[in-house]
Amino acid sequence: MAEAIAATKTTKIKKQSEFVRVFKELAKNKTAMLGLIILIIEVILAILAPVIAPYDYTAMDIVAAQQGPTMAHWFGTDELGRDIFSRVLYGARYSISMGVLAVIISTTIGMTIGSIAGYFGGWVDNLIMRLLDIIQSLPAMLLSIVLSAVLGPGYFNTILALSVNGMPASARMLRAQMMKVRGNEYIEAAQSINCSKFRIIVRHMIPNSFSPNIVQATMAIAHMIVMAASLSFIGLGVQPPTPEWGAMLTGARQFIRQCPHMVIFPGLAIAVTVLAVNLMGDGLRDALDPKLKH
Amino acid sequence: MSEQSKNTTAPFLEVKDLAVEYYSGGKVIHAVNGVNLTLEKGKTLGLVGETGAGKTTIAKSILRILPDVGAKVANGQISLDGQNLLSLPEHEMRKIRGNKISMIFQDPMTALNPVQTVGDQIAEAVRLHNGGNKRQAEERAEEMLKMVGISADRYYEYPHQFSGGMKQRVVIAIALACNPDLLLADEPTTALDVTIQAQVLDLIAELRQKYNTAMLLITHDMGVVATTCDDVAVIYAGNIIEYGTKEQIFDHPTHPYTIGLFAAIPSMSEDEEWLHPIEGLPPDPAALPEGCAFHPRCPYATEECKKQPIAMQITKDGHQCRCCCMEQIAKGE
Numbered sequence: 048m049a050e051a052i053a054a055t056k057t058t059k060i061k062k063q064s065e066f067v068r069v070f071k072e073l074a075k076n077k078t079a080m081l082g083l084i085i086l087i088i089e090v091i092l093a094i095l096a097p098v099i100a101p102y103d104y105t106a107m108d109i110v111a112a113q114q115g116p117t118m119a120h121w122f123g124t125d126e127l128g129r130d131i132f133s134r135v136l137y138g139a140r141y142s143i144s145m146g147v148l149a150v151i152i153s154t155t156i157g158m159t160i161g162s163i164a165g166y167f168g169g170w171v172d173n174l175i176m177r178l179l180d181i182i183q184s185l186p187a188m189l190l191s192i193v194l195s196a197v198l199g200p201g202y203f204n205t206i207l208a209l210s211v212n213g214m215p216a217s218a219r220m221l222r223a224q225m226m227k228v229r230g231n232e233y234i235e236a237a238q239s240i241n242c243s244k245f246r247i248i249v250r251h252m253i254p255n256s257f258s259p260n261i262v263q264a265t266m267a268i269a270h271m272i273v274m275a276a277s278l279s280f281i282g283l284g285v286q287p288p289t290p291e292w293g294a295m296l297t298g299a300r301q302f303i304r305q306c307p308h309m310v311i312f313p314g315l316a317i318a319v320t321v322l323a324v325n326l327m328g329d330g331l332r333d334a335l336d337p338k339l340k341h
Numbered sequence: 342m343s344e345q346s347k348n349t350t351a352p353f354l355e356v357k358d359l360a361v362e363y364y365s366g367g368k369v370i371h372a373v374n375g376v377n378l379t380l381e382k383g384k385t386l387g388l389v390g391e392t393g394a395g396k397t398t399i400a401k402s403i404l405r406i407l408p409d410v411g412a413k414v415a416n417g418q419i420s421l422d423g424q425n426l427l428s429l430p431e432h433e434m435r436k437i438r439g440n441k442i443s444m445i446f447q448d449p450m451t452a453l454n455p456v457q458t459v460g461d462q463i464a465e466a467v468r469l470h471n472g473g474n475k476r477q478a479e480e481r482a483e484e485m486l487k488m489v490g491i492s493a494d495r496y497y498e499y500p501h502q503f504s505g506g507m508k509q510r511v512v513i514a515i516a517l518a519c520n521p522d523l524l525l526a527d528e529p530t531t532a533l534d535v536t537i538q539a540q541v542l543d544l545i546a547e548l549r550q551k552y553n554t555a556m557l558l559i560t561h562d563m564g565v566v567a568t569t570c571d572d573v574a575v576i577y578a579g580n581i582i583e584y585g586t587k588e589q590i591f592d593h594p595t596h597p598y599t600i601g602l603f604a605a606i607p608s609m610s611e612d613e614e615w616l617h618p619i620e621g622l623p624p625d626p627a628a629l630p631e632g633c634a635f636h637p638r639c640p641y642a643t644e645e646c647k648k649q650p651i652a653m654q655i656t657k658d659g660h661q662c663r664c665c666c667m668e669q670i671a672k673g674e
Contacts, residue, residue: 232451240439240466
């Protein structure tokens with residue numbers, strides 16, 4: 048008995064959660080860490096925007112309108128004299144949260160649907176896949192425009208429109224993986240020790256199938272940020288004076304020749320965020336691959 | 342109920358007239374055609390036969406894990422301890438599956454979930470049946486690991502960190518974690534090399550003795566049968582063609598197919614230039630030949646063999662054989 052206790056103590060130390068392991072693996076990848084650090088900094092800046100921002104993002108100063116970058120206004124000012132640096136900071140709150148929320152919603156729904164289709168197959172699969180075909184037969188941007196137009200502009204409606212758009216891709220990806228995993232003997236073995244269908248799907252099949260989905264979801268964040276910005280750019284997403292990056296571009300585009308900084312800084316914010324997300328997604332793919340585990 | 346089942350003389354496991362069909366591309370594939378088996382507690386029955394003869398299908402029917410779509414038990418009864426497994430509702434069956442009956446899979450490389458630690462996989466089997474808290478299940482899993490000769494500090498490792506033999510031991514640990522009464526071993530050693538094979542067989546034998554587990558051993562290795570089994574059933578095209586004790590089958594193979602199987606084993610003592618295969622191929626289970634399924638390959642085949650299915654004939658001491666030329670064959674020898 049004492050032996051058993053001693054043994055469990057030594058093994059206890061060895062246990063490390065999957066999260067810790069993946070993170071350690073990720074930490075070895077320098078470009079992925081760069082992406083992660085940029086994202087963390089952006090998130091911190093977004094959260095602390097009220098503290099850091101030198102000006103109120105709605106405060107207008109017509110006298111100082113359309114100035115280039117100066118010590119007083121690091122990123123310059125826009126046509127109404129609002130501080131672009133402050134607006135970009137606040138904009139991070141909208142852009143990043145919209146991207147992340149849209150992906151969380153679309154991935155959750157997509158994976159639920161995909162796992163059902165992949166596990167059960169047959170007519171269930173057929174029905175689900177044909178419905179997804181309908182969604183995917185429309186161009187993504189067009190669908191988002193239609194949905195936002197129907198739902199009306201606004202923060203949550205935009206997220207919803209983007210989620211519907213992203214859902215089929217994750218459903219399809221998980222379904223394909225599930226079908227591959229389904230034929231494996233360990234699924235049969237799980238049946239033979241009496242796992243329920245739900246348990247087989249959740250504990251055995253999804254963990255073996257969803258690493259492509261994680262990578263896809265990370266990449267999709269970048270895509271969603273761009274889409275959100277695009278919707279705002281054409282006036283359907285978040286409405287001015289909300290400092291969403293896409294909406295800022297819309298306002299600035301007529302001044303692109305005279306005051307390029309008005310376009311450059313919000314544009315740069317989008318580009319850097321998207322790049323960081325993609326770098327991290329790449330690293331995450333390597334870290335999650337069970338075959339590369341050491 | 343338990344009183345009754347103890348008092349009856351019914352065998353521990355009885356399979357009666359089992360027929361299983363698969364449906365594929367509009368064709369009906371007769372995988373198992375009227376198999377009868379019995380197995381007593383603590384005994385081992387070997388199922389021997391070629392690939393595709395329906396051995397694994399029999400095991401899966403007993404556990405009721407045939408695929409939902411495309412497979413059907415067309416006929417028959419399977420009773421365990423007097424309970425008819427085929428007519429049990431699914432929730433009753435779930436108490437039996439993995440608890441009273443468990444299965445060792447053929448290929449240890451694929452029978453373990455690659456993203457779960459081996460310890461957790463054993464613990465999962467324990468928790469699904471014995472309930473209890475996580476801690477108890479983990480302790481039991483550690484115990485099982487030690488029992489199959491793997492040190493407990495490898496509990497949190499993943500299957501890919503294990504060698505083939507060790508994986509198979511983990512698979513065995515999972516199968517035996519709930520002390521099953523019946524173990525279905527589906528070619529437990531086929532994927533392993535000979536040294537590891539011996540270790541694994543010893544291990545299974547040892548653990549079975551400890552818990553008095555009955556075993557249905559599926560294999561095509563006559564050597565494995567010789568070392569482990571009490572009874573042997575030779576399967577051909579989804580049907581038992583010869584059935585008897587190990588001694589009966591090994592000393593007096595009666596069916597031409599069984600004779601052919603033994604003749605195909607190269608002799609260790611003589612210098613043999615050629616192997617002696619059974620001519621021809623096993624029949625397509627979607628289009629079985631009329632009469633005896635073996636007649637196209639049988640050197641003793643007569644006109645009668647092609648007409649109707651051959652009935653099982655019981656010779657001395659319950660040695661069963663499905664052949665109508667038994668006497669000629671016996672004389673010819």
